[in-house]
Every structure is written in C-alpha cells, then in structure tokens.
Amino acid sequence: MPASHANASIPEPWWRGAQAGATWGLSQLQADEAHARWGPNSFEPQAKRSLALQFLARLRNPLVLVLLAASTISAATGDIANAGIIVLMVLLSVTLDFVQEHRASNAAEKLRASVALRARVLRDGATLEIPVTEVMPGDLMLLSAGDRVPADGLVLEARDFFVNQSLLTGESYPVEKHPGTLEGHATELQDALNAVFMGSTVISGSARVGVMATGSHTALGEVASSIQAEPLPTAFEIGMHHFGMMIMRLTLLLVLFVLLVNVILHRPLLDSFLFAVALAVGLTPELLPMVVSVTLSRGAMRLAGRRVIVKRLASIQNLGAMDVLCTDKTGTLTEARIGLARCADADGRDSARVLMLAHLNSTFESGLKSPLDEAVLAHPMDTAAWKKIDEVPFDFERRRVSVLLDRGDARWLVVKGAPDDVLALCNRFERDEGRSLAPLDADALVQLRERCHALERQGLRVLGVAWRDVPADHPHADVRDESALVFAGFAAFIDPPKAGAGEAMAALAKSGVHVKIVSGDSELVTQHLCTLLRIPVAGVLTGREISAMDDIALRASVGRTTLFCRVNPAQKNRIILALRARGHVVGYLGDGINDAPALRSADVGLTVDSAVDVAREVADIVMLDHDLAVLHEGVLEGRRTFGNVMKYIMMGTSSNFGNMLSMAGASLLLPFLPMLPAQILLNNVLYDLSQAAIPLDRVDAADLHRPRTLDMKFIQRYMWLFGAISSAFDALTFWLLIQVLHADASLFRTAWFVESLATQVLVIFVIRTRGRPWTSRPGAALSLASLFVVAAALLLPFSPLARFFHFEPPPAIFFAWLAGMLVAYLALAEMAKRFFYARLAGSAPSRTRRHPPPRRARP
Numbered sequence: 001m002p003a004s005h006a007n008a009s010i011p012e013p014w015w016r017g018a019q020a021g022a023t024w025g026l027s028q029l030q031a032d033e034a035h036a037r038w039g040p041n042s043f044e045p046q047a048k049r050s051l052a053l054q055f056l057a058r059l060r061n062p063l064v065l066v067l068l069a070a071s072t073i074s075a076a077t078g079d080i081a082n083a084g085i086i087v088l089m090v091l092l093s094v095t096l097d098f099v100q101e102h103r104a105s106n107a108a109e110k111l112r113a114s115v116a117l118r119a120r121v122l123r124d125g126a127t128l129e130i131p132v133t134e135v136m137p138g139d140l141m142l143l144s145a146g147d148r149v150p151a152d153g154l155v156l157e158a159r160d161f162f163v164n165q166s167l168l169t170g171e172s173y174p175v176e177k178h179p180g181t182l183e184g185h186a187t188e189l190q191d192a193l194n195a196v197f198m199g200s201t202v203i204s205g206s207a208r209v210g211v212m213a214t215g216s217h218t219a220l221g222e223v224a225s226s227i228q229a230e231p232l233p234t235a236f237e238i239g240m241h242h243f244g245m246m247i248m249r250l251t252l253l254l255v256l257f258v259l260l261v262n263v264i265l266h267r268p269l270l271d272s273f274l275f276a277v278a279l280a281v282g283l284t285p286e287l288l289p290m291v292v293s294v295t296l297s298r299g300a301m302r303l304a305g306r307r308v309i310v311k312r313l314a315s316i317q318n319l320g321a322m323d324v325l326c327t328d329k330t331g332t333l334t335e336a337r338i339g340l341a342r343c344a345d346a347d348g349r350d351s352a353r354v355l356m357l358a359h360l361n362s363t364f365e366s367g368l369k370s371p372l373d374e375a376v377l378a379h380p381m382d383t384a385a386w387k388k389i390d391e392v393p394f395d396f397e398r399r400r401v402s403v404l405l406d407r408g409d410a411r412w413l414v415v416k417g418a419p420d421d422v423l424a425l426c427n428r429f430e431r432d433e434g435r436s437l438a439p440l441d442a443d444a445l446v447q448l449r450e451r452c453h454a455l456e457r458q459g460l461r462v463l464g465v466a467w468r469d470v471p472a473d474h475p476h477a478d479v480r481d482e483s484a485l486v487f488a489g490f491a492a493f494i495d496p497p498k499a500g501a502g503e504a505m506a507a508l509a510k511s512g513v514h515v516k517i518v519s520g521d522s523e524l525v526t527q528h529l530c531t532l533l534r535i536p537v538a539g540v541l542t543g544r545e546i547s548a549m550d551d552i553a554l555r556a557s558v559g560r561t562t563l564f565c566r567v568n569p570a571q572k573n574r575i576i577l578a579l580r581a582r583g584h585v586v587g588y589l590g591d592g593i594n595d596a597p598a599l600r601s602a603d604v605g606l607t608v609d610s611a612v613d614v615a616r617e618v619a620d621i622v623m624l625d626h627d628l629a630v631l632h633e634g635v636l637e638g639r640r641t642f643g644n645v646m647k648y649i650m651m652g653t654s655s656n657f658g659n660m661l662s663m664a665g666a667s668l669l670l671p672f673l674p675m676l677p678a679q680i681l682l683n684n685v686l687y688d689l690s691q692a693a694i695p696l697d698r699v700d701a702a703d704l705h706r707p708r709t710l711d712m713k714f715i716q717r718y719m720w721l722f723g724a725i726s727s728a729f730d731a732l733t734f735w736l737l738i739q740v741l742h743a744d745a746s747l748f749r750t751a752w753f754v755e756s757l758a759t760q761v762l763v764i765f766v767i768r769t770r771g772r773p774w775t776s777r778p779g780a781a782l783s784l785a786s787l788f789v790v791a792a793a794l795l796l797p798f799s800p801l802a803r804f805f806h807f808e809p810p811p812a813i814f815f816a817w818l819a820g821m822l823v824a825y826l827a828l829a830e831m832a833k834r835f836f837y838a839r840l841a842g843s844a845p846s847r848t849r850r851h852p853p854p855r856r857a858r859p
Contacts (some may be wrong), residue, residue, distance in 0.1 A: 022212040024156060025122040025140040033138035034554040040450050041135045041151055041214040044647035057099050117617055119150040139211040146592075147367075148617055150198040152218040153209035160205035160366035160391045163196055165189070167261050174203040174395065189219060204393035205366045212637070242712050243649065250657070261668045268695020273466050274489045274677035275667065291648045295695040299641040307624035308634050309609075315620035317645075318588065318604040323707045325508065325631075326518045326572075327589040328599070329529055332628060333517070334495040338371040340379060341460050345489040346429045346444075348451050351573075353433045354489035356381060356464045361416040364388040364403045372463065374495055384689050390477040397568060399520070404470065411474060415466045418566070419452045419490065422464030429487040437486060452490060459532070460492040502533035504628035509637060511534075512706040516562055518572050520594070523565035530563070543567040546574065554578045573597040583705060589631070591615050600628070606631070615811075636704050643699035646693055647768050648710075651760070653719035654767060658726025659756045665727070666734060674734075679749055679805055683757050690789035694777035694783035700769050700776050717840050722767075725832055729759060729825050734816055750797050750807040751814055757793040758818065759825050761786050766829045770837055773830065 026034065060386040060605040100157060132150040141153055149163065157175045162174040180194045190196065196209055198218040215221055224226050255276045296317065300310040305481055310316055327333075345360060346353035359381045362373040369377075386405045386563070394401035410530020415422060428437045437518045438444065455462050466485040474481075488526035496681035505515055515535075523540050530537050546554060546567060555578040564575055571588075574600045579586045588602035599605035599618045607619035608626045617620060622829060623630060666674035675683070737743040764786060770777035794815075797807040836857065 002688075021530050022207075024138065025125070026136060026138045027124050029808040030138065031134070031136050032539060034138060036133065038137060038214055038217070040133040042133050056093070059094065070450040073258060081244055101350070105518045116565065117148060117150070119147075127238055135211060135214060137211050138241060141209040141211055142206075143196070143202050143209055144206040144441050145202050145204045147202045149196045149209075151193065151211045152197050152213040152220075153211045155194050155196060156208045157205040158205065158209050160393060161207040162205055163198055163200045164203055164391050174393070177207065188856075203395070204391075204493060216517055234797060236286060243710065243715060244699070244849040246712065246716070247652075249400065250427060254660060258664050266672075267296060271673060271677075272412055275673050275675075275680070291643055291694055292755060295641045295644045298695050299637045301639055303621075303634055305341055306630055306633050308630060309624065310620070311622065312620045313430050315604045316638045316641050318585060318638070319621065319634050320640070320642050321707045322638075322822070323512055323585040323606060323711045324514050324584045325577060325589065326516045326579070326602070327628075327823040328591075328595070329517050329519050329521065332589060332626060333498060333501045333529060333533060335498050338375045338461075338493050338495045338521070340375040341492045341494040342463075343441075343489060343491050344451070345433065346431065346448060346451075350791065351433060351489050353430070354465050355379060357414055357467055357488050358416055358491045359383065359465070360386060360405060361401065361403055361414045365401050366390070366391060366393070366407060371495075372461070372491075372493055372608040376491065388474065392477050392482065398479070398482075399568075400482070400643070402477055403481055407474075411472050412467050413470055413484060413485075414475060415482060416463055416491070419462050419464035422466050422485070423448060423487060425482050426466050426487040428485075428851030430489070434488070440487060448487065448527065454525055455492045456522045457528060459528035460494055461521055461525050463491045463493075465489055465491055483601055497529060497532050500627075500629060502535065504632055505533060505535055507632045508635070511632065511704070512526075513635060515677050516564065516575075518560075518564045518566060518567060518588075518598070519577055521565060523563060526563050526565050536562070536605075538562045542567065543571050546571045549580075551578065555638060557581065567595040569597050573601050576601045584711065591626075635707075639704045640699040641710070641790055643703045644694050644697055646710075647697065647764070648694050649710075649715060650718055650722075650767050651691060651759060654726060654763065657719055658723040659730060661723060662727045662730035662734075664755075666730075670734075670748075672748075674723055675753060676806055679753050679807075682805060683753055686757060686789045686792060690786045691764070693779065693785040696781040697768060697779040698777065700771060701769060718836060718838060721832060721840065722829065723837055725825075725828055728754065729828075732821065740810065740817075741814060746808045747810060751810050753807070754793050754797070754810070755818055756820065758790050760824060761789050762826060766826055766833060770833070850854075 032792050033792055042295070045842075053206045080299050083151070118129045119132050119135050120127055120129050120142040120408070122128075122137060122142065123130075127142065132148075135150045137151075139151075140156075141150065142160075143149065155161065156179055157164075158178045161177045163177055164174050175190075175193070176197055177193055177439050180407050195212075196207070198214075198220040213219075213221075258276040259272060262275070293313070296313040299316045300313060303310055303316070309595050330338075340355075341353040343351050345354055358376050360378040360383060362369070363383050364374065364386070389404040389406050389411070390404040391404065394417075398417070399421050399579065400415055402413055402415045415425070423440075423445060429440050429811060430436075437555055438450075446846065448660070452462050452464075465488045467488060468485045470481065517526055517530075520543075523542060527537060527540070529535075539557075540563045541557060541561050543564075543566040546564070549557065551574070554574060558578045559582055564571070567575070572595070574586075576586055578586055580601070580603065581626075585603045587604045587606055588598045589606040590599055591607050592615060595607070595615055596618055599607065599615060605619040606619060606621045606623060609622055609624045610626075611619070611622075617654065621634065622636075663674050730752075733752055741747070743750070764782070765773050765778060766784075768778060796802060796805070799810045
C-alpha cells in the first residue's frame with residue numbers, strides 16, 4: 001500500500017451519521033432499479049467499444065498508417081490499381097488479426113466469468129449468492145471469515161468480527177468492527193469501527209452489513225486509479241518486448257538502407273518509398289500478437305476441459321515456464337480429510353479432559369473453522385453449560401486462538417494452538433486429568449516437547465491445549481490474558497497421504513519442476529509425509545530460522561531447501577521473492593487467507609475453487625480439482641503454447657528475414673525493383689495465412705520435458721544462420737533468373753515471388769521440430785494451410801488476377817529448377833538445424849528474468 005494512502009479519507013464520511021436501525025435488504029425489483037441508477041459494482045469501464053471501433057483502433061499501427069498514406073499518394077498520382085491493392089492487403093492482414101484476437105478475448109472472458117467472486121445478500125427475505133458486481137446500495141450483506149468485502153457498508157450485527165483493511169489504511173493488524181454511532185471527530189477510515197470497506201478481508205467472525213456505496217463511489221474507488229496497478233510483465237512478456245525491439249531496429253536499418261540506395265541511384269522516389277515500406281511490413285511479424293493470443297486462448301480452453309480455469313491468459317505460459325512449485329501439503333499431498341487421532345495429557349495417556357477443552361475452544365471460536373476444528377467437533381460433547389464471553393481470534397503471528405467462557409461457577413480462558421507457542425505461555429501443567437497441577441520447569445518442558453515430537457514423528461499434526469482461571473468480573477479477553485496458563489495436553493490429528501500424490505510429484509520432477517513444500521506444520525510431520533510419498537528432502541528451514549535471516553541469506557538458502565515448515569504468511573512471501581530473485585519462475589499453490597501474499601508475489605498464483613475469496617481473487621489460475629496430476633497437465637499445456645509461439649518467431653527470424661534482406665540487397669544490384677510493393681504485400685499476406693494455423697499445431701514430446709522462456713541470444717543466432725541460408729538461395733535464384741533464363745523485370749518478379757513464398761512457407765515443416773521432420777507429424781490445419789498457400793503461389797501467375805499484380809507465367813524450365821532448389825533448400829535447412837542445436841543453441845532457450853518486486857497490486 002503506498003504511503004500516501006496510509007491516512008486515506010473521504011469527504012463527509014457517511015459512517016459518522018449512519019443509523020443501524022434503518023431497514024436493510026432489497027427486493028429484486030429494487031435491486032434492478034438500483035443497478036439502473038448506480039451501474040455494476042466495479043471500477044472497470046462498463047461501455048465496451050463497438051466492434052467497429054475496435055477494428056479501427058488496429059489501423060493505428062504505425063506501419064499500417066504508413067501503408068495507407070502510401071496508397072493515398074499512389075491514388076493521387078494516378079496509380080489507382082496499386083493503391084487499391086495496398087489497401088486490400090492491409091485490410092486482409094488487419095482483419096485476420098482482429099478476428100482471431102476477438103475470438104480469443106471472448107473465450108478468455110467466459111472463462112474468467114466462470115470463477116467470478118460472489119457475495120451473499122438478503123433479497124426478498126431469502127439468502128442469495130450473487131456475483132459481486134450485482135451488489136447494490138441498500139443490500140444486506142452476510143459476511144464471514146475468509147470473505148472479501150464486496151462494497152462499503154455499515155455494520156448492523158457482528159460477532160467477533162475482525163477485518164484486515166491494510167489495502168486502504170496501511171494497518172497491518174486486523175481491526176474489530178461492531179455496530180454503533182461514532183464520535184464527531186471520527187473522520188478517517190481508521191476511525192470507522194462501525195463500517196467495512198470494499199477490498200478488506202474478513203479474518204474472523206461474522207456480520208450483517210448494510211451496503212452504503214458500491215463501485216467507484218466506495219472508499220477504494222476514490223483511490224483505485226493509484227492502487228490498481230497493471231500486473232508486472234512476465235518473463236515471457238519481457239522476452240516478447242525484447243524481440244519486438246530487435247525487429248524494430250532491423251526494420252529501421254533496412255528501410256533507411258533501401259531508401260538511401262534508391263535515392264543515390266536516382267530511382268522514382270514514390271516507388272522507392274513504397275518498396276521500403278513494403279519491406280518493413282514483410283519483416284515485421286504482425287501476426288505475432290494474434291498467434292500469441294490464439295495459442296494462449298486455445299491452451300485455456302484445453303485446460304478448461306481439465307477443470308482448470310485460467311483468469312489471466314499470460315499465466316498459461318508462466319505455468320509452462322515454471323521450474324519451482326511451492327505448495328502447502330494439506331489437501332495437495334494429503335487427502336484433507338483430517339481426523340482426530342487422539343487427545344493425550346502431559347503424561348502421554350489418552351485424556352477425555354483434553355478433548356473437552358479442545359472441543360470448547362473449537363465450538364465457541366467464531367473464526368473460519370479449520371479442518372482441525374471440524375475434526376474435534378466430529379466428537380460430540382455437551383457444551384450447553386458454557387457461555388462465551390469474548391475471544392482473541394486466531395492470527396498467523398500468534399498461531400493460536402483463545403476463547404473466554406463462563407459456566408456460572410467458573411470463568412476460563414481456553415487456548416488452543418501451535419504446541420511450542422502454547423507451551424511458552426504456560427507455567428504449570430495438569431496431572432491425573434486435572435486433579436493436580438505441577439510447575440512447568442525446564443525438565444518438564446523438555447519431556448513435554450519430546451512427547452510432542454514423538455507424535456509428530458508418527459505423522460500426526462499436533463496442537464497444544466491450555467487454560468487458566470480468570471476472575472468472574474473479567475469482561476474481555478485480549479492477548480495479555482494469554483499468560484500463566486495451565487498446560488492440559490495435546491490434540492493429535494491424522495491426514496493420510498493423497499493417493500497418486502507421490503506419482504504426480506515424480507512426474508513434475510521429471511518435467512523439470514522442483515516442488516517445495518511451504519507449510520505452517522511441523523517439520524517432523526512434513527518429513528514423515530515426504531517419506532511415505534518417497535519425496536527426497538534436500539534441506540529444511542523453519543519459520544524461526546527464516547526470521548533470523550536477512551533477504552540475502554534467505555536467497556542463498558532457498559535453492560537447496562525442500563521443506564519450509566512452521567512459516568507464517570510474511571515468511572511464505574519472502575520465500576517466493578527469494579526464489580524469484582535467484583532467477584526461478586515460481587508457482588504458488590494455496591487456498592487460505594494466509595496464502596494471499598504469496599499468491600500475489602509468485603509468477604503464477606494457483607488456487608482451488610473451494611478456496612476463500614481473497615485467494616481466488618488474487619490467483620491467476622483456479623483448479624476445480626485439488627489435484628497435482630491436473631496441475632502437471634497444465635504445465636505441459638503451458639509448454640505447448642510456448643512451443644507454438646516459438647515456431648512463429650523462428651519462422652519470422654529465418655527465411656522471412658532472409659528474403660527481406662535479399663530484397664534489400666537486390667535493390668542495390670538490379671536496375672529495377674526486385675519486387676513491386678503490392679507483390680511484397682501479397683507475399684506477406686499469403687505467408688501470414690499459412691502461419692495462422694500454427695496455434696493448432698502439435699508440439700513434440702521433447703519440447704515438453706523442460707521449462708523454457710525466450711532467450712534473445714538463441715533467437716539472434718538462429719536468425720543469422722537461417723537468414724544467411726535463405727539469402728544464399730535467393731542469390732542463387734537471382735543468378736538463375738538473370739544468367740540462365742534471361743528474365744526481364746516482370747518475369748524476375750514473378751519467379752522470385754513464387755520461389756520466396758514456396759521456400760519460406762515449406763521450411764516450417766523443418767523448423768517446427770527439433771527432430772527429423774518425417775518423424776514429427778504436423779497438425780492437419782497447418783499442413784493444409786501451408787500447402788494451399790504454396791499451390792496458390794504456383795497458380796497465381798496463370799490466373800486472371802495476374803495482371804493486377806503485374807505477374808506473367810514463368811516458363812516450364814523454371815518449375816524444374818524450382819523443384820530442385822526446394823529440395824536442396826529444405827535439405828540444407830535440416831542439416832543447419834541439426835548443427836545449430838548441436839553447436840550453437842547451447843541449452844534449451846533459457847530464462848529471460850527480471851528481479852522481482854511483488855508481481856501485482858490488486859484491490
């Protein structure tokens with residue numbers, strides 16, 4: 001949260017005079033009227049641009065504008081045919097890009113809508129679950145632990161209701177909210193103890209809240225423009241930017257060179273200008289955004305079939321590039337069907353009294369019930385004699401929860417939490433089911449800790465249970481009351497390993513993804529689970545050890561550590577940032593309130609559909625099944641998307657670059673332009689049509705074995721090698737046409753148009769695989785599109801369209817030479833590919849990384 005918002009306020013705050021006694025809750029008719037008046041409960045612009053405006057926006061591309069300007073100049077000088085052809089070529093290219101990206105955007109939007117956050121409200125007297133965007137002023141919201149507050153509202157009823165509103169106020173600790181009227185000086189958000197605000201997170205308890213403001217009228221809406229930051233660019237996006245800059249520099253140099261040469265040779269300025277611009281278009285991979293969007297969208301749809309919902313398309317590639325996955329163990333490596341194995345007293349004997357105390361604590365705790373609480377409550381006990389007075393809710397720093405209870409003849413504070421933390425607060429312990437007490441000296445403390453460790457070595461998760469008497473007139477509980485406690489014993493829980501978890505972990509490891517377990521549980525419990533699942537453990541760090549490290553020391557340790565145990569949310573976040581700082585692409589899988597910071601900071605945040613609201617909101621990918629095997633499928637899908645994007649990039653930086661380089665060189669040596677601008681544009685459009693099916697292509701299994709991201713050195717080496725080969729064959733074509741066929745300008749242009757298009761299209765069958773082309777079957781759509789375009793190029797000089805593009809039919813001997821050159825070119829390209837991957841490529845395209853701040857700031 002920026003410091004400038006630490007004291008955020010709203011003019012004339014409504015919470016000062018709001019009355020809790022008003023009638024709240026809307027009918028559906030009233031909600032519809034409110035929607036018409038206030039609009040949806042969101043900050044996003046509601047009026048989408050029409051399709052026509054979206055299409056026209058694509059004409060703002062600088063190269064497109066230059067081409068349209070050139071066509072206007074051509075028309076003004078009387079060359080109507082050439083002007084019309086340029087406009088047609090531009091429209092075809094832009095339309096292809098627009099249609100594909102529009103379809104991809106619609107598919108992604110449907111996927112995001114399927115996991116949109118929802119809110120519970122009272123409508124027409126019934127409790128409904130509605131999308132957050134439909135919450136309206138006047139609604140009665142029902143909030144509980146784990147919810148994300150969807151609108152600003154007045155607290156009408158509350159039960160131990162604590163929220164975290166640090167997004168707006170900068171306060172790091174939860175704040176208790178309750179009904180009431182504030183004093184006149186309460187003008188800041190921090191003072192509004194009777195109100196909740198959009199973007200806050202409910203930590204514990206429950207409340208009924210009357211909605212006062214929605215969307216841009218909320219406190220968050222007042223500062224949304226400054227806190228709603230766009231996601232930081234991913235490694236893939238940074239690589240794409242670097243690639244774009246490289247192409248831009250090459251294009252500029254090529255255009256300036258061609259213009260300079262033609263001006264020196266006193267050629268017509270307009271023709272030279274059009275030729276240079278057409279070269280720029282030919283070199284620019286204008287279909288790359290479409291290929292990326294369609295490829296990622298196709299990946300998202302395939303993952304949806306595996307019950308994985310992608311909220312942010314770019315995260316698919318991040319998932320494929322991920323080489324470290326951090327995950328909790330509960331529900332991922334275990335069944336999340338936690339059962340109470342036993343309750344033991346300080347002597348290690350089964351104890352009904354410890355069960356009774358644990359049951360009281362879990363019964364009256366108002367926060368989000370954990371699976372451990374559910375396991376305790378599965379053993380029914382009579383608690384009717386007890387009445388709750390107050391509570392100190394659970395937080396991840398204290399790692400415990402305390403409830404203040406009264407039975408008429410006794411008032412107790414009952415505490416349940418992490419054994420070490422609970423023991424540190426005790427000075428006595430029970431003997432004989434509470435019939436006697438003994439001082440908790442150093443020897444007794446060692447014995448109790450050893451009993452706890454013995455339970456943990458059996459794979460049991462352990463909680464400590466303690467209590468203390470408080471005076472009958474003690475009205476409230478706070479952290480200061482958690483002292484001088486009496487230790488009662490341990491509650492031990494079992495969570496069996498999930499079937500198939502070991503195999504899924506092995507599959508991820510085989511695919512180059514190192515799994516690290518980040519858990520609030522004991523290191524002994526976690527190590528026992530790893531033994532059962534046959535997961536090798538390289539090193540262990542505890543939360544206490546991490547707190548003693550600075551960021552540099554932690555960065556040095558995370559690489560050789562497999563288990564991070566007894567960690568709090570802030571430490572989870574530090575672990576993620578340390579791994580990213582080491583150059584890893586990091587995924588984080590979590591589903592709780594405590595996982596939100598790490599989900600934000602990871603390269604790709606993953607959660608499950610049953611996660612709390614705040615986790616689902618910040619995650620990039622939502623899995624409808626908590627299954628590592630499905631996650632592994634997602635990793636492979638991400639690598640498929642990257643593989644297909646790389647095919648297009650490698651095409652654009654090999655034969656395509658070589659052909660444009662050849663045109664620039666030929667313009668220096670030939671007494672005429674080697675190809676007319678309209679012919680270059682037609683060549684480019686046909687080439688784009690052949691490559692539009694790349695997102696549908698198959699990807700070799702070898703490309704799925706390891707994570708990859710864009711490496712500019714790899715691309716540059718590839719470009720120069722294959723560009724040189726392409727240019728060499730172009731030079732051979734020039735010699736053949738001039739010296740053997742004695743071609744004039746028209747025949748030269750026609751023959752080279754056919755040769756250049758055939759070679760640069762057919763080479764995709766060599767480039768698309770690292771292996772032998774005949775062992776890697778291409779996708780049917782790519783094969784058909786490529787062969788169709790080559791056939792069109794061969795037939796075009798003989799068609800009625802030939803005269804519009806100034807083509808003439810080549811002699812039969814040319815096609816014999818062409819067949820031989822195609823075979824030779826593809827054979828040489830295959831040999832060069834093997835040489836490149838053996839000698840020049842180095843490792844597989846490796847990581848383009850950035851040193852990370854947290855990846856995004858979302859409200």
